[in-house]
Amino acid sequence: MNDDRLQFYALYLTRFASGFGFVTLLTLLPKYIALFGASGLVVGLFTTAFTGAQTLATVPLAWAGDRGDKRLVLVGVLGASVLSYVGFALVSTPAAESWHFILVRGLQGAAVTGSGLMSLALVGELSPPDQRANHIGKANSWRLAAGILGSLAAGALYRWGGFDAVYAVLVALLVPAMAGVWYLLDADETRIRGNPFAGLAFNRRLLTLTSFRAQYAVAVTLVRTWVPIYAGVSAAQGGLGYTAPLAVGVVLTAEKVTNMLCQPFTGRLSDRAGRSLFVFVGGGCYGLVALVVPFTPDIGTALDLPATFPVVGDLSAAFLPLLACNALLGVADSIREPASMALFADEGTDDGSVASSFGIRELVWRPGSVLAPMLGGALMTTNIxxxxxxxxxxxxxxxxxxxxxxxxxxxxxxxxEW
Structure with a gap:
């Protein structure tokens, strides 16, 4: 039997490699839009292919993980990730068609979903019940670190060696992750007969959690999507009009950094104090901070904060308050996320259907995350x-x-008590 620490490290590396690939492609999407001369409809398909494949893949992959060996399923989806990035390298030429990119983007979406489901399910199974949120928080921190580094490294790698350099790095991360899962993780011996989703569909605790999560998806999608929009759009559209990409990037990174740093600590606290309390407090704090965001110009003016900064030049007095708000949004989400994930893992681990439990968690999030951007667009036409x-x-x-x-x-x- 392998040392539990090595098994966790293998799963953390998996979370990092998968998250790095996801953010890197997201960062490079404008390059593909220019490469293919994509219309608005095709640009929409670039995203729809990813999210649609994620949704379609959730149930069969979770079912396969609970009916079989999650370790083998994880190796398989990591292999699919490698194939997707090789595919991206092949279609990153003017001779390729946009629908080639759309197909590969769909494969990436399915692979990213499978990697997330299986890695979290295995972290949940390996963790002692009283340390589950702590280990999940650590796994999430690796994913968030990948998001920060990926967004910073993607542009530099592209300028240095083009698309080929980017995908060489991604494959170089994923192959050791696959090897680590294969050689360091013990075989998953948990099995469940029948349809694990049917057994969890009317689980009272999961229904209690989804009553929160379905609504919270709207909150997070709206706020997380519109903070950079608020920072970057013109004053005529209700925003702050920051034209320096670095300024917007710093605001965005603040949320990821605080979330990454806090999750292992807040996860450990929720293991001790009650996970449902942390879901409640984290969700409430997120709402309170979101309320403050539109008032950041007034706060900056009232505190007589500087409006000009080194490197980026003239911004506004709202910059530091907005930076602080987005950092606090990361703290609020770090209070909720590991506790929420651990509660889903608790229910699934009890009867061997942990992958399906995380699959339900993923599916409940989807409607709000799809509808919220359309709602946000409509609200923005009135007042951002x-x-x-x-x-x-x-x-x-x-x-x-x-x-x-x-x-x-x-x-x-x-x-x-939960």
């Missing part, structure tokens, strides 16, 4: 501030629903 007000309202509605359902089904003490 309303995007954040509605996002905050969705967060508050989610936590209050969660508290009500939890108290009704399990009593008022359940908030600290």
């Amino acid at each position: 501030d309303w995007v954040f007000f509605v996002g905050a309202a969705a967060a508050f509605s989610g936590v209050l629903t969660f508290l009500g359902v939890l108290s009704r089904n399990y009593g008022t003490r359940a908030l600290t």
